[in-house]
Amino acid sequence: MAQHSSYGDLFRAAMNGQDPYPYQCDVASGTHLPALIDVPPGLGKTAAVVVGWLWFRLFHPSAEVRESTPRRLVITLPMRTLTRQTYTVVRDILDELQLDVGLGLLTGESGDRKTRPWRLEPHRNVILIGITDIVTSSAMSRSYGSSRSCFPIDAGLIWNDSHIVLDEVQLIPNATATLRQISAFQTQHGASRFGLTCMSATVTRALLSTVDNPFPSADETVRIAEGDQPESLLRRLHSARTIIRLDADTKNAKDFAAEILRLHRPGTLTLVVINTVDRATEIYVKATTLAPTTGPAITLLHSRFRPYERDSYIDRIGTEPHDDILIATQVVEAGIDLDAATLITEAAPWSSLVQRSGRCNRAGWRTDATVYWVVPPSAAPYEDDDVDATVAALTAVDGESVTNAELLAIPANEAIPLVPVLRESDFEALFDTAPDLSGNDFDVSPYIRDSDDMDAQLTWVDLESAPPTPDTKIPDPQFRCRVPLKKVLDVATRATKRKTIWSYAHSERKWVQISKIRPPRPGEILLVDKSAGLYDPHKGFDPKSDKPVTIPEPDDASSREYRLIDSAVTSDSSDADGGSIDHSQWLSLDQHLTETQAQARVLVENLPLESALRDDVVLSAYLHDLGKAHSTWQNALQATGEPPDRNIAWAKSPGTSRLVYEGDITSFRHELASVAILDAEMSHLLDKAHDRDLVRYLIAAHHGKIRMKVRDLDGAATGTVFGIAEGSADVFPVLDEPAQQVSLTTDQFRTVNPGGQGWVEMTADLIERYGLCRLSYLEMLVRVADWRASSRRFQIPEGAAQ
Known part of the structure; x- marks a missing residue:
């Protein structure tokens, strides 16, 4: 790794010789990333935080600063789409610097060959590109798109050793307030090395100042200072566009499309931003019908595309289009670097309007950039007052040439959003990932987005007219389409058998039909037969489409790597130990336990853990599958x-x-049998534990099924606890222990144990001792060590397997 003696030197090496702006130097001037970056769009905030984090983590002259910097940087974008360009910027920086730093996704997508299965490498430095829904739900231990048993994995990783960067916070008020609250709770709940940075050009003090986390102080805030600035920055700051109200009748989609074609200038990009997906789609259809065959390429972009199609459109448009009309929704307000000569937009809340304006003449080279605006037929999905305030502000500057800084200075009286506040008691309750007896759960969705903005992941599979089974293979994330919950329910309630939409009910261990009685839930993966249609590659999710949906075969290396995660998730979603079958060959229990122990040792070797905790994680990994020696399981x-x-x-x-x-x-x-056996005649295997209860918990929790509660829905019928009966049991030879009979008890797993401490009381004591953030982190390490050993893809260094 090349050494860089200054932040400026590192920045120039990362950005192909470009000097950092003064504010970018300010980002890296302290000992950690700032809490707030208040800078207009288009001025390199992503590069500032990425190179700043690399400076603190790898190159800062102080070893203390390097060690105190989290090893994960999580860049969180507000929109569920359009992470592609941010991903590309980060990838190019890492390529230029040739650093051994991973690049991962928390977006439900597969990335490219640079992408790493980051969950399997918690000991490596990595930059993650995430979307608000997944990052915030992960921080609430309810990660959207994951099985319930995998919730603790992402929570442990996000709570510990991660610095989250929230981009364009004004677009995600609910999630911003939630993550600000969680960052206030992390310290007292055992988290190590964490941070939160908010970035926005339109900062609202009321949004960032939460009950337990006040507005960042001046020394934790970076802004563009008045005074001398380099010409390249001034050109972008002073980039102007003329504001013109479009007087033509645009309520009719066909008339609006005709006006778009008239205003487009050949050889440039015209960006059209519409407030709703349905209206954008309608205008796109009319525009493609009216456009001459030799005219501009017309593309539709919104949140209801599969990444497979969406990314190809973004790659084609790029940052230097030749002759394009892009009709889009709010998805272009963040996370994509567009530089349009002409912007045509519906009036929207002022913060959104400023973001859209920043996509016109972004680089500041044009002298003829124009923003045309219209009053939308309806304010939806926004509030009438917010749209009316923007109309008034735009009217005041109609016909004038203005910069984005001048637009930002206009007081548009946008309403301050009212958002629910996560309190500490709620945060503590989220540690328990078990549903209640009815299968219901803590609803985290209000803390992430408005209820009207929630969606699920619709996935097309080949069901051959039969219902899916627990073994049905779920397609890769790049073939999943995010669809609003209301739209899913609308289709499901009037669906024919061919268009039935399926949801996996974990409490019933089967796929069930979506209906008014069983509505879709935020973030969950839903299946529908490919013959049902409901999707058009050019229009995205389309309830009117009856054409069968194509399911291409993934062909990139990252997809194959991500299947490793998917297989782990699939095996965790069943009670049949699916991860123990369909292996390449027979693998002895002794070998698996030894390899898992070695993988745990690899993980903890360079992590910020006390030596006693390192030892207990390694011991837990060594003993985690001891219960597989039980004759019931072996047979x-x-x-x-x-x-x-x-x-x-x-x-x-x-x-x-x-x-x-x-x-x-x-x-x-x-895993419960492992604890029962260790509580019986093999208890001496725990003699080296620094905290026996911690090791017992980590063993029981290594599939995410047994955590705070031990609840067996079938136990009453069989007189067992998850198949484990009181009394003698035969155990196969394992870990140098001979075949033997052991006498098992299950009282310790009950809520109340007449003979001692019950399971709930024990886990509560562990949370009190370590904090729920730290306990989840230790739990994650044991599970990831198991995954790594099971995959057989990660080499074990010499000396680790001892």
């Missing part, structure tokens, strides 16, 4: 094929059939 696994030796314990089988247990047992949680 089920060995029935899936013909093992080389039936007298030793196996961890993985090449068989493809599901595990079927003896008698009436439908669910056998081997």
Whole structure:
């Protein structure tokens, strides 16, 4: 790794010789990233935080600063789409510097060959590009798009060793307030090395000043200072566009489309921003019909496209279009670098209007840039007062040439959004990821977005006219389309059998139909048969489309890597231990435990953990699957094929059939059996533990099923707790222990244990001892070590497997 003696030197190396702006130097002038960056759009805020974080983490002259900087930088964009350009900027910076820093996604997409399966490498430095919904829901331990049992993984990673950067916070008031609150709670709940930076050109003090986290102080804020600035920055700051009200009748989509074609200047980009997806789509259809065959390329862009199609459109338009009309919605307000000669926009809240204006003459080279604006037929999805205030402000400057800075200075009286506030008691309650007895859960959606703005992930699969099963393969994230919950329910309630939409009910362990009784939930993955249609590659989600949907085969390396995560998620979503079958070959339990121990040692070696916690994580990994030596589990696994030796314990089988247990047992949680065996005759295996209860908890939690509560819905019928019966049980030889009978008890798993501490009381004590943030982090490390060992893709350094 090349050394850089100053931030300016590092910035020039990262940005192809470009000097940093003074404000970008201010970002890196302290010992950590600032809490607030209040800078207009188009001035390199992404580069400022990325190179700033690299400076603090890898190159700062103070070892203390380097060590105190989180190893994950999470750049969070407000829109659910258009992360592509931010991803490209970060990738190019890392390529220029040739650093061993990972690049990952928290967007539900697959990225490219540079993308790493970052969850499997929590010990590496990595930059993540995320979207608000997933990052905020992860920080609330309810990660959208993940199975319930995987919630603690992302929570542990986001709460610890991560610095979150929120871009354009005025567009995400609910999530901003929530993450500001969580950052105030992290310290007292055991989190290590974390930070939060908010970025915006239109900062609202009331939004950033929350109950437990006041508005950032002046020394934690970076702004563009008055005085001398480089010419390149002044050109962008003073880039002007003429504001003109479009007097033509634009309520009719066909007339509006004709006006767009008339105003377009050949050889340039015309950007059209419409407030609703339905109206944007209607105008796009009319424009493509009216446009001559030799005319400009016309593209539609909104939030209801699959990444597979959407990214190809963005790549084609690029930053230097030749002859394009882009008809879009609010998705272009952040996360995409467009430089249009002509902007045609509907009036919207002032902060949104300023963001749209910043996409016109962005670089400041044009002298003829024009912003045409119209009053929309309806204020939706905004408030009437906010749109009316913008109309008044635009009318006041109609016909004038103005800069974005001048627009920002106009008081447009935009209403301050009222958002729910996450209190500390709610945050503490989120640690428990188990649903209630009815299968319901803490609804985090109001803390992330307005209820009208929530969506689910619709995914097309080949069901061949049959309902999906728990083994149905879910397509890669690039083939999932985000659809508003109301739209999903509208389709589902009037759907034919061919258009049935399916949701996985974890409490019932099967896919069920979406209906008014079972409505879609924010962020969840929904399945529909590809023959149902409902999607057009040029228009996105389309309830009127009956054409079968194409499901291309992923062909990039990152998709194959992400399947490793998906397979782990799939195995966690079932009680049948799917991760233990369909393996390449028979794998002994001793070998798997030893390899998992070694992977845990690799992970903790350079993490900011006390030595006692490192030891207990490694020990937990070594003992995590001990319960697979229980005869009930071994007999089920060995029935899936013909093992080389039936007298030793196996961890993985090449068989493809599901595990079927003896008698009436439908669910056998081997991780709970591990604890039961360690509480019996093999308790001496815990003698090296610094905290026996911590190790017991980490073992029980390594599939995300057994955490604060041990709740077995089938246990009453079988007289067991997840298949584990009181009394003697046969255990296969494992970890140098001979085959033996052990006497098991299950009282310790009950809420109230007459003979001692119950499970709920024990976990509450652990939370009090370590904090819920730290406990989730330790839990994540054991689970990731297991995933890494199971994948067999991560080499074990010499000396780690001891």
